[in-house]
Amino acid sequence: MFTQLQFDExxxxxxxxxxxxxxCRAVCPIFDLTKRPITNAHGKIILLKEVMEGKLxxxxxxxxxxxxxxxxxxxxxxxxxxxxPQEIVKAARRDMVGIGFDNLFKAMGEVVExxxxxxxxxxxxxxxxxxxxAPYLLFLGCVGAYREEESVKETVHLLDLLKVDYTMIxxxxxxxxxxxxxxxxxxxxxxxNIQEIQKTGAKTLITTCPYCYRVFKDHPSYKDLGLExxxxxxxxxxxxxxxxxxxxxxxxxxxxLGRHAGIYDEPRAIIRKIAPNFVEPRRTRENAMCCGxxxxxxxxxxxxxxxxxxxxxxxxIEDTGAEILLTxxxxxxxxxxxxxxxxxxxxxxxxxxxxxKLYGERTSGEKEAA
Amino acid sequence: xxxxxxxxxxxxxxxxxxxxxVPYSYDASMNVHRPDAAVxxxxxxxxxxxxxxxxxxxxxxxxxxxxxxxxxxxVPIRGGVIIDLSKMNRILxxxxxxxxxxxxxxxxxDDLNRELAKHGFVFPPDPASxxxxxxxxxxxxxxxxxxxxxxxxxxxYVLGLQVVxxxxxxxxxxxxxxxxxxxxxxxxxxVGAEGTLGVITEVTLKINPLPRHAMTAVATYARLEDAGKxxxxxxxxxxxxxxxxxxxxxxxxxxxxxxxxxxxxxxAMILTEADGFxxxxxxxxxxxxxxxxxxxxxxEVKTARDEKDRLNLWKARxxxxxxxxxxxxxxxxxxxxxxxxxxxxxxxxIQGISQKYGIVVATFGHAGDGNLHPQILYDEYDxxxxxxxxxxxxxxxxxxxxxxxxxxxxxxIGLSKASYMTLxxxxxxxxLMRRVKKTLDPNNxxxxxxxxxx
Numbered sequence: 001m002f003t004q005l006q007f008d009e010x011x012x013x014x015x016x017x018x019x020x021x022x023x024c025r026a027v028c029p030i031f032d033l034t035k036r037p038i039t040n041a042h043g044k045i046i047l048l049k050e051v052m053e054g055k056l057x058x059x060x061x062x063x064x065x066x067x068x069x070x071x072x073x074x075x076x077x078x079x080x081x082x083x084x085p086q087e088i089v090k091a092a093r094r095d096m097v098g099i100g101f102d103n104l105f106k107a108m109g110e111v112v113e114x115x116x117x118x119x120x121x122x123x124x125x126x127x128x129x130x131x132x133x134a135p136y137l138l139f140l141g142c143v144g145a146y147r148e149e150e151s152v153k154e155t156v157h158l159l160d161l162l163k164v165d166y167t168m169i170x171x172x173x174x175x176x177x178x179x180x181x182x183x184x185x186x187x188x189x190x191x192x193n194i195q196e197i198q199k200t201g202a203k204t205l206i207t208t209c210p211y212c213y214r215v216f217k218d219h220p221s222y223k224d225l226g227l228e229x230x231x232x233x234x235x236x237x238x239x240x241x242x243x244x245x246x247x248x249x250x251x252x253x254x255x256x257l258g259r260h261a262g263i264y265d266e267p268r269a270i271i272r273k274i275a276p277n278f279v280e281p282r283r284t285r286e287n288a289m290c291c292g293x294x295x296x297x298x299x300x301x302x303x304x305x306x307x308x309x310x311x312x313x314x315x316x317i318e319d320t321g322a323e324i325l326l327t328x329x330x331x332x333x334x335x336x337x338x339x340x341x342x343x344x345x346x347x348x349x350x351x352x353x354x355x356x357k358l359y360g361e362r363t364s365g366e367k368e369a370a
Numbered sequence: 371x372x373x374x375x376x377x378x379x380x381x382x383x384x385x386x387x388x389x390x391x392v393p394y395s396y397d398a399s400m401n402v403h404r405p406d407a408a409v410x411x412x413x414x415x416x417x418x419x420x421x422x423x424x425x426x427x428x429x430x431x432x433x434x435x436x437x438x439x440x441x442x443x444x445v446p447i448r449g450g451v452i453i454d455l456s457k458m459n460r461i462l463x464x465x466x467x468x469x470x471x472x473x474x475x476x477x478x479x480d481d482l483n484r485e486l487a488k489h490g491f492v493f494p495p496d497p498a499s500x501x502x503x504x505x506x507x508x509x510x511x512x513x514x515x516x517x518x519x520x521x522x523x524x525x526x527y528v529l530g531l532q533v534v535x536x537x538x539x540x541x542x543x544x545x546x547x548x549x550x551x552x553x554x555x556x557x558x559x560x561v562g563a564e565g566t567l568g569v570i571t572e573v574t575l576k577i578n579p580l581p582r583h584a585m586t587a588v589a590t591y592a593r594l595e596d597a598g599k600x601x602x603x604x605x606x607x608x609x610x611x612x613x614x615x616x617x618x619x620x621x622x623x624x625x626x627x628x629x630x631x632x633x634x635x636x637x638a639m640i641l642t643e644a645d646g647f648x649x650x651x652x653x654x655x656x657x658x659x660x661x662x663x664x665x666x667x668x669x670e671v672k673t674a675r676d677e678k679d680r681l682n683l684w685k686a687r688x689x690x691x692x693x694x695x696x697x698x699x700x701x702x703x704x705x706x707x708x709x710x711x712x713x714x715x716x717x718x719x720i721q722g723i724s725q726k727y728g729i730v731v732a733t734f735g736h737a738g739d740g741n742l743h744p745q746i747l748y749d750e751y752d753x754x755x756x757x758x759x760x761x762x763x764x765x766x767x768x769x770x771x772x773x774x775x776x777x778x779x780x781x782x783i784g785l786s787k788a789s790y791m792t793l794x795x796x797x798x799x800x801x802l803m804r805r806v807k808k809t810l811d812p813n814n815x816x817x818x819x820x821x822x823x824x
Contacts, residue, residue, distance in 0.1 A: 017699060019695045026478070036410075080691055081695040082696045
């Protein structure tokens with residue numbers, strides 16, 4: 001089968017712009033693991049260049065190679081030639097699906113459509129907080145709501161402690177991730193979310209998941225949302241917290257929050273208020289290494305994904321010697337917790353979860369003192 | 371062949387799948403050719419078994435590090451098996467008391483330096499690709515970098531090697547000592563050999579104490595001639611700056627037009643640095659350099675000593691490659707090198723050639739050691755531009771040789787410059803090079819087709 005892909009001028013330019021310097025090797029989490037050039041940004045761009053020039057047929061293997069990217073954007077910010085490989089890869093995934101190379105996310109799309117979440121879970125935990133109207137609305141997202149429930153419970157509790165007047169909706173998957181992996185966002189689900197959100201009269205939508213944040217903020221299907229969208233770290237940055245920890249704390253920048261959304265300072269502003277003993281990992285902010293979960297990679301390659309998380313976690317521990325690793329992304333949290341080895345003493349939390357725990361410790365401390 | 375290679379390295383460390391071989395058909399030059407297979411050995415013994423087998427069946431083998439070569443050095447022009455050494459990336463020994471580090475060939479240059487920095491030491495040659503380039507690759511191309519004038523190139527730091535010879539033997543050569551005149555200096559024969567004589571599997575490198583302080587200065591000149599004089603006078607003043615970089619007018623204009631870096635309209639910019647153990651030492655050197663920079667009619671001179679200001683002065687130089695890479699879809703980046711005093715002639719000559727063929731050439735590079743990087747910008751999909759680019763490159767090489775220079779200061783010959791070897795090397799020397807190659811590699815399996823050796 002020799003199927004040719006169509007490349008428009010913009011795509012051609014992006015592909016030919018790669019000078020094959022190979023600098024992306026230093027920052028690609030998948031290459032770091034495999035040492036195989038095909039898994040690296042420049043390897044994938046070379047494949048597409050050959051497809052574009054008619055030297056290589058668009059094969060099943062090309063389609064598979066395109067799936068091996070977490071869209072972490074670390075290569076983008078470090079590319080001397082100004083190429084954004086993850087955009088090229090995502091477009092190629094759509095193209096490959098378009099010419100008949102469906103991937104395993106086709107089934108996920110069907111599951112999302114049927115169940116309203118990526119896991120096909122029929123039942124959703126009742127998180128309470130169902131006011132008819134409130135100024136703030138908290139949106140949890142699939143990974144938090146179905147896979148990191150304990151963490152979400154603490155986050156919800158924190159907002160209560162801070163006396164935030166908020167509500168939640170009968171949310172369904174934002175479904176933005178489908179566009180990353182070759183398919184289309186589910187317009188019906190987007191409409192349902194928009195309707196439910198608007199019914200509450202909320203002025204601000206707060207998301208715990210950085211990916212949901214990006215979808216609500218930037219995706220055309222949510223353009224009629226008509227309210228302010230904030231990631232929970234943006235929302236909380238100006239709050240005063242009555243708690244502190246003496247423990248050595250470090251922070252992992254989620255790719256979706258950092259490189260994709262440019263939110264680096266807000267989580268740090270919060271951490272500095274509560275943890276005077278805060279240390280940065282060596283690779284941090286724009287240069288933070290990916291946890292390995294993003295852009296469908298964990299779904300498609302679970303074993304490699306957890307190995308990447310293991311590498312990142314070990315590196316953070318080695319760099320910082322921290323007792324507490326904070327992040328604010330349900331996917332990063334989930335991947336790190338799966339990756340953590342028993343002998344590793346570090347505790348891993350979402351920042352909001354950790355805050356709630358500190359409040360909890362304070363309360364129990366007060367009780368004991370009494 | 372497949373069965374045997376899998377037997378040696380294991381199923382997971384072998385591939386002959388077309389798609390996976392595609393990236394191995396390239397480096398950062400414009401050369402392309404498919405290999406037949408690729409392997410990721412994890413030990414020198416595996417490399418030995420691969421080479422033994424390849425020699426028996428006369429299959430080409432191409433050792434490869436990060437594949438950042440700009441000359442086609444790792445492009446498998448005759449097919450064969452790529453030996454990717456990336457998985458052999460252990461730092462085996464750091465001996466501060468004996469001033470050496472022993473590493474596997476696949477260790478990344480910056481990873482080594484991060485480890486050495488913990489002890490206050492450094493492996494000084496710093497190619498632009500040091501975030502990814504491997505020590506094995508650095509040795510095979512005798513990689514240089516920005517600090518060549520004061521600290522030399524990789525060759526000056528190689529004490530010993532472990533090499534798999536093309537005929538299927540494992541050899542240790544060189545020493546662990548600061549001095550050694552015991553027998554022929556075979557280790558150096560493999561430095562810069564571009565993988566044509568054997569597969570380097572382990573390297574013992576001399577290391578230096580890390581300089582504690584550095585000061586940076588930038589000077590811009592309306593006339594190239596004045597910049598040339600400033601360089602020449604500095605390099606003969608008794609001070610050897612750790613950095614002495616030059617950016618030409620085309621490069622400066624490109625940076626000015628495509629970034630927000632504020633630069634004057636100048637024919638040349640010099641970026642220089644002095645480093646040392648104490649501030650007194652640094653300042654004494656910088657005083658001499660600054661007075662020379664100022665005597666030669668600069669537009670302006672700026673200095674910096676703290677990290678933030680230094681990075682600011684480095685901005686233009688650091689953005690040169692990136693800016694130029696975005697201007698066109700393709701480029702050739704050469705590394706011609708001339709005796710230091712001939713730099714202005716080379717720069718002027720390159721501009722003449724550029725105008726003659728209507729192809730943009732931006733030049734920057736390491737003025738302190740005479741090594742310049744003309745970056746020839748063109749469109750690879752325009753056959754006429756490709757043709758003119760070839761002519762430009764050829765004339766730059768001819769000009770360089772006429773100035774008593776060399777084709778390659780730090781990238782190597784590979785495929786791109788192979789046809790120009792006889793410009794620089796007379797028949798006697800070419801013949802000896804070919805005899806050396808034939809003696810070590812009688813079946814011509816090691817990275818064949820490179821440097822006009824066969």
